[in-house]
Amino acid sequence: MRRSLLSRLGLLICAIVLLMWSLGPVYWALVTSLSAPTDLVSASPHFFPPHVTFEHYRQLLGATSSFQGSAVQSVWPQFSRALVNSLLTSLLATIVTVALAAVGAYAFVRLKFPGRNVIFVLVVASLAIPAYTVMIPLYRLMVSLKLIDTYFGVTMIYVSAFLPLALWLMRSVYQSLPLSLEEAAWMDGAGRTYTLFKIVLPLAAPGLIASAILTFLSAWGQFMVPLIFSPTLATKPLTVLIPEFVSRNYVDYGLMNAAGILTIIPPIIVVLFLNRYLVQGLMAGSGK
């Protein structure tokens, strides 16, 4: 009895350590974003903001704000543009990727056509190609097509980057679905396409959600691609805008952490409400 109590205490301590490791930095960013600039440069760190202030958030979201008595230019115009850009490119990439993967993976699992295995192996193997191997030719291609700094260009690059994983995931989902349901539909005279859209896809909904989540989070966090393909605020996302707050006369950590906290709201919502699908996706995506 004593031993089990001891081992439960041990588990509890391990769980607390794990929680601190995972959530500590996020908590610290939150504390920083709510602290007054003067408290941020005090001698020792405060684990709770001594004077809670929304100054940094006002600077991001408000029309004007004041910093130590003087008016400070709000960054809302840039921030809102980047927010819209992040949302649009991520959502568009997610829709296109999931649609292509849902239909394509079905073909790879259930239909026999020439080149099936070769195409599949090549597409999945492209997961191991670093983005920079394709970046330079891609850059010249996009320049010649005048697609630099356009939603279409950035979205399509995201699709090509995240499609292999979504395809791999959807394929494992279809493989686990029983063939008998589809066969029953064919017996009733339904065609392949009808069967796919009316019977298979609804059954594959958890897999579709999982691939949508993985694609959205990957696109939302992308940095390398927009660093090159989104030079201006026409398509520049939050991930590229926020580090630029450094290049002012001083590094505004309060502002950067506040912007970071706002940026991680969508991923946090996903983890809080859709974690089941996310974990399933990660498990399936890694070859289970």
Place this chain on the structure above:
Amino acid sequence: MTSEVVSSETASPVKADTPRTFNSDRWLGLAFVAPIVVVMGFLVFGPVLVTLWDSLHRVDPMRLGTPFIGLENYRNLMRDASVLHAWFNTMAYVIFAVVLETAGGLAAALLLNKITWGRRWLLAAVVLPWALPPVVNAIVWMWIYNPSYGLLNGILQSTGLISSYHVWFNDRTTALLLVALVHVWRMLPLTAVILLAALQSIPAELYQAARLDGAGPFRSFSKVTLPLISGGLAIALSQSTVFAFNLFDEAWILNGSSLDTRPVLVQVYMSAFQNLRFSYGMALSVLVMFASLLISLVYVLRVYRETRYD
């Protein structure tokens, strides 16, 4: 698309292995994967071939013409001090990342597998860092590492582990470790989840049998758990290696182009987009691609084996 053609049943048994094979399957299949072939062909495979080809030429926007120079780019890469420096840094990242992610991920997976209450929430907390944008992670950690006001210095000093504040990025080994740590913070969840899936597939009877045979917790871990999660472990290892190989965001945000912490991909970016030596950067990226493919061979072979027989 050709959906109407398909729904009119032309059931001619071309292949006998499945009871119902439609003759039009091949066309429908091709139609279904055509968009994928187009997207991947134009945006991935085409550019890869161009990169391979151009890396054998001198492609340089500042200089006229693109003469064929054979393997000269590759030869120069072998002699370039900053490139070798970058390879060394990347190797250090891979070693730090793989060791820490595997050890930490295994510990987290064992804990998650054992814990009964609140598992759902603990799992959510563990997965969270993976879901966050790497850039934001790097910024949050940059503030933690801040030499004057950072949390790391504050905690270490208040616990008496250091006597005065450190400028962490002054020391190369420490800098590499700290950059790797940010990467580990983000990628450890993936290892943990993969290993958790492997642990959950082990039947409980095996542990009972091991206990009946007189095996203690360490013996049953080494004789039952480890062999049965070896498949998952192999996948987790190859994933951590490939991701550490592709480390870019964290190093770029935390320490910019500094030679001390510059990984290979930042070197590619510097060569191609800052120094505008396109084909030189391309040659380096080709080497990264082959190294990356070689490491994920475990993965690719598995896919290949699976697709070959069905």
